[in-house]
Amino acid sequence: xxxxxxxxxxxxxxxxxxxxxxxxxxxxxxxxxxxxxxxxxxxxxxxxxxxxxxxxxxxxxxxxxxxxxxxxxxxxxxxxxxxxxxxxxxxxxxxxxxxxxxxxxxxxxxxxxxxxxxxxxxxxxxxxxxxxxxxxxxxxxxxxxxxxxxxxxxxxxxxxxxxxxxxxxxxxxxxxxxxxxxxxxxxxxxxxxxxxxxxxxxxxxxxxxxxxxxxxxxxxxxxxxxxxxxxxxxxxxxxxxxxxxxxxxxxxxxxxxxxxxxxxxxxxxxxxxxxxxxxxxxxxxxxxxxxxxxxxxxxxxxxxxxxxxxxxxxxxxxxxxxxxxxxxxxxxxxxxxxxx
Amino acid sequence: xxxxxxxxxxxxxxxxxxxxxxxxxxxxxxxxxxxxxxxxxxxxxxxxxxxxxxxxxxxxxxxxxxxxxxxxxxxxxxxxxxxxxxxxxxxxxxxxxxxxxxxxxxxxxxxxxxxxxxxxxxxxxxxxxxxxxxxxxxxxxxxxxxxxxxxxxxxxxxxxxxxxxxxxxxxxxxxxxxxxxxxxxxxxxxxxxxxxxxxxxxxxxxxxxxxxxxxxxxxxxxxxxxxxxxxxxxxxxxxxxxxxxxxxxxxxxxxxxxxxxxxxxxxxxxxxxxxxxxxxxxxxxxxxxxxxxxxxxxxxxxxxxxxxxxxxxxxxxxxxxxxxxxxxxxxxxxxxxxxx
DNA sequence: CCCCGCCTTCAAAGCGCTTTGGGTATTTTG
DNA sequence: CAAAATACCCAAAGCGCTTTGAAGGCGGGG
Numbered sequence: 025x026x027x028x029x030x031x032x033x034x035x036x037x038x039x040x041x042x043x044x045x046x047x048x049x050x051x052x053x054x055x056x057x058x059x060x061x062x063x064x065x066x067x068x069x070x071x072x073x074x075x076x077x078x079x080x081x082x083x084x085x086x087x088x089x090x091x092x093x094x095x096x097x098x099x100x101x102x103x104x105x106x107x108x109x110x111x112x113x114x115x116x117x118x119x120x121x122x123x124x125x126x127x128x129x130x131x132x133x134x135x136x137x138x139x140x141x142x143x144x145x146x147x148x149x150x151x152x153x154x155x156x157x158x159x160x161x162x163x164x165x166x167x168x169x170x171x172x173x174x175x176x177x178x179x180x181x182x183x184x185x186x187x188x189x190x191x192x193x194x195x196x197x198x199x200x201x202x203x204x205x206x207x208x209x210x211x212x213x214x215x216x217x218x219x220x221x222x223x224x225x226x227x228x229x230x231x232x233x234x235x236x237x238x239x240x241x242x243x244x245x246x247x248x249x250x251x252x253x254x255x256x257x258x259x260x261x262x263x264x265x266x267x268x269x270x271x272x273x274x275x276x277x278x279x280x281x282x283x284x285x286x287x288x289x290x291x292x293x294x295x296x297x298x299x300x301x302x303x304x305x306x307x308x309x310x311x312x313x314x315x316x317x318x319x320x321x322x323x324x325x326x327x328x329x330x331x332x333x334x335x336x337x338x339x340x341x342x343x344x345x346x347x348x349x350x351x352x353x354x355x356x357x358x359x360x361x362x363x364x
Numbered sequence: 365x366x367x368x369x370x371x372x373x374x375x376x377x378x379x380x381x382x383x384x385x386x387x388x389x390x391x392x393x394x395x396x397x398x399x400x401x402x403x404x405x406x407x408x409x410x411x412x413x414x415x416x417x418x419x420x421x422x423x424x425x426x427x428x429x430x431x432x433x434x435x436x437x438x439x440x441x442x443x444x445x446x447x448x449x450x451x452x453x454x455x456x457x458x459x460x461x462x463x464x465x466x467x468x469x470x471x472x473x474x475x476x477x478x479x480x481x482x483x484x485x486x487x488x489x490x491x492x493x494x495x496x497x498x499x500x501x502x503x504x505x506x507x508x509x510x511x512x513x514x515x516x517x518x519x520x521x522x523x524x525x526x527x528x529x530x531x532x533x534x535x536x537x538x539x540x541x542x543x544x545x546x547x548x549x550x551x552x553x554x555x556x557x558x559x560x561x562x563x564x565x566x567x568x569x570x571x572x573x574x575x576x577x578x579x580x581x582x583x584x585x586x587x588x589x590x591x592x593x594x595x596x597x598x599x600x601x602x603x604x605x606x607x608x609x610x611x612x613x614x615x616x617x618x619x620x621x622x623x624x625x626x627x628x629x630x631x632x633x634x635x636x637x638x639x640x641x642x643x644x645x646x647x648x649x650x651x652x653x654x655x656x657x658x659x660x661x662x663x664x665x666x667x668x669x670x671x672x673x674x675x676x677x678x679x680x681x682x683x684x685x686x687x688x689x690x691x692x693x694x695x696x697x698x699x700x701x702x703x704x
Numbered sequence: 705c706c707c708c709g710c711c712t713t714c715a716a717a718g719c720g721c722t723t724t725g726g727g728t729a730t731t732t733t734g
Numbered sequence: 735c736a737a738a739a740t741a742c743c744c745a746a747a748g749c750g751c752t753t754t755g756a757a758g759g760c761g762g763g764g
Contacts, residue, residue: 025479026750037714042752052712069480073422074750077413077719084461091447097644098447103438107431110464119482120462121424124450139365140409142459247645248617274645277588277617284624304437305587305614366720377744382722392742414720417749 084119086143092127101322108326138164167336181344190318190351191224194297202362203267207258208241251278267295290358314356424459426483432467441662448666478504507676521684523669530658530691531564534637542702543607547598548581591618607635630698654696
């Protein structure tokens with residue numbers, strides 16, 4: 025059933041039917057009712073391909089997911105972020121379209137999306153401190169929002185959390201408890217978020233006159249097994265750390281394993297503060313020892329980022345949107361006074 | 365730059381340019397070269413909306429992700445599955461489109477996709493033992509592939525792993541080691557995979573004359589904290605389990621925590637076999653105690669499922685594709701003889 | 705009574721591509 | 735050498751919708 029058939033069956037023109045369905049005012053209420061009823065009865069759905077061509081909008085937001093051969097990992101926060109974004113996009117009739125490409129082809133993918141008009145806007149994930157994608161996208165003139173930030177330009181839209189402040193406060197917390205040798209288990213520092221977190225950590229140490237020791241800082245793919253390995257090493261030093269900060273619950277879980285393996289317990293012999301993205305499958309809930317954490321639900325970020333992008337798409341010439349979310353610290357059972 | 369402009373600039377018709385670009389034979393090689401060069405130079409990309417309308421294909425495969433209010437969890441295997449599927453889809457020019465909807469609106473979402481032609485095919489995730497979506501999709505006549513299986517009809521396409529056999533063999537392994545009280549930490553059994561795994565477990569016990577005790581079986585959302593809680597309970601019984609099987613590494617990690625909390629170690633006081641989907645952020649690698657596991661990379665499943673769906677789309681009337689993948693068991697350091 | 709303006713509807717022109725159904729040279733065949 | 739086949743190219747007709755521009759009917763103001 026297409027528009028023409030529906031119109032014919034009603035003895036109306038396509039124009040009128042189209043307008044009736046799309047809520048335009050220049051159609052009599054009685055007529056509109058008749059059209060709506062008939063459309064309902066025939067289960068008529070406007071062909072989305074035709075509609076997209078006619079309107080010039082594709083009603084979709086794109087996500088380019090790079091997969092490099094080295095670290096071919098899908099960011100574990102991605103699914104929850106998408107869930108949040110997808111929810112608000114669905115509400116306004118937008119699709120989420122993913123394109124998975126090799127890291128070397130990211131630029132080509134963006135260029136293609138821009139020139140073939142398959143999406144109305146883009147979301148950028150995992151920005152690096154110096155991220156070439158941002159300048160590229162600006163030159164392409166497609167609305168986009170970055171989840172996170174990058175160093176360079178000022179005039180793009182982003183949604184980020186206070187990574188530096190959060191980690192500074194978390195470090196302060198540990199310092200207040202008497203810890204002086206504090207490990208940092210972080211993601212690769214070319215990721216902007218990881219860089220900022222380390223800066224927060226360094227600033228806190230600095231403010232207390234505790235010397236920064238780069239041997240206590242580890243960066244890697246943020247997996248459980250990295251957490252295990254790094255924690256094991258840091259605990260096996262002649263001068264072992266008495267506390268650790270980790271950039272994800274996954275890392276924290278690995279660290280906990282290393283601690284347990286020594287017969288120790290988090291919050292007693294060793295303290296730990298982690299960042300918690302509140303992933304749906306990794307609840308840091310009330311059972312057992314919940315982690316002391318800097319908390320910020322990535323799903324909410326996904327929702328908000330989508331809202332911001334919708335705004336950008338709807339009113340393109342209104343300057344960049346930028347939001348910096350504070351991060352709350354929740355006390356769990358993995359922090360305690362330094363015993364040594 | 366659109367086709368008309370490109371054609372005009374070359375003093376050719378749109379027809380010829382279109383044919384040259386799409387590799388049709390009725391255009392002289394010299395002309396084709398000229399067109400290709402000009403297209404390259406102008407960075408011409410055919411408008412995807414127009415192309416989709418003209419060809420009647422949308423070059424996209426859809427994924428409907430239900431989010432219920434109760435367990436509003438995104439399946440943790442989803443991201444890796446998508447990465448696999450996305451890779452092969454990208455190779456043949458297909459997009460992945462996600463639509464996130466409330467669980468009550470899944471049917472409406474599928475109907476809409478079918479009648480507005482926004483996708484050429486669908487992938488169905490997390491099938492229940494009796495899953496109404498399959499009959500629905502069959503009636504809608506849109507090609508689809510199920511990741512997993514459902515009980516009811518025979519004539520749909522799916523890709524599944526040998527859940528029952530895998531868990532039967534894993535249980536056998538534990539029985540061989542002398543274990544008799546074996547816990548099962550599973551997903552909700554209305555999921556088909558969880559149901560089959562439990563059957564495998566039961567069959568193995570049955571074959572050895574070990575009575576099935578439903579008190580040893582726990583089902584829940586497959587999170588780390590579920591693993592912890594369930595394992596803690598099973599170990600605290602007057603007749604504690606001496607071994608456990610878990611349906612995901614996440615659960616296993618939680619179980620490990622409960623074991624460690626008692627000062628025990630996996631592979632010594634308690635054995636554990638888990639299913640391992642080989643998630644990129646949860647590598648069950650060689651460091652520390654790797655889990656003994658039934659292994660099947662969900663990313664590979666995503667790739668293959670996408671290939672199968674492409675086949676279904678390209679040749680619609682060729683009967684269902686069905687693949688059942690065997691599951692390999694890898695010995696880790698979490699299994700050992702029963703000590704009691 | 706005429707003209708103007710409003711309400712409602714319509715025919716037709718896109719949107720930018722693919723594809724059909726010819727055409728016109730140029731070769732090949734008998 | 736005429737006829738038939740071939741190679742190459744084009745104009746125009748869709749694809750199914752939205753949107754523009756215009757028209758018909760009708761009541762109200764002058």
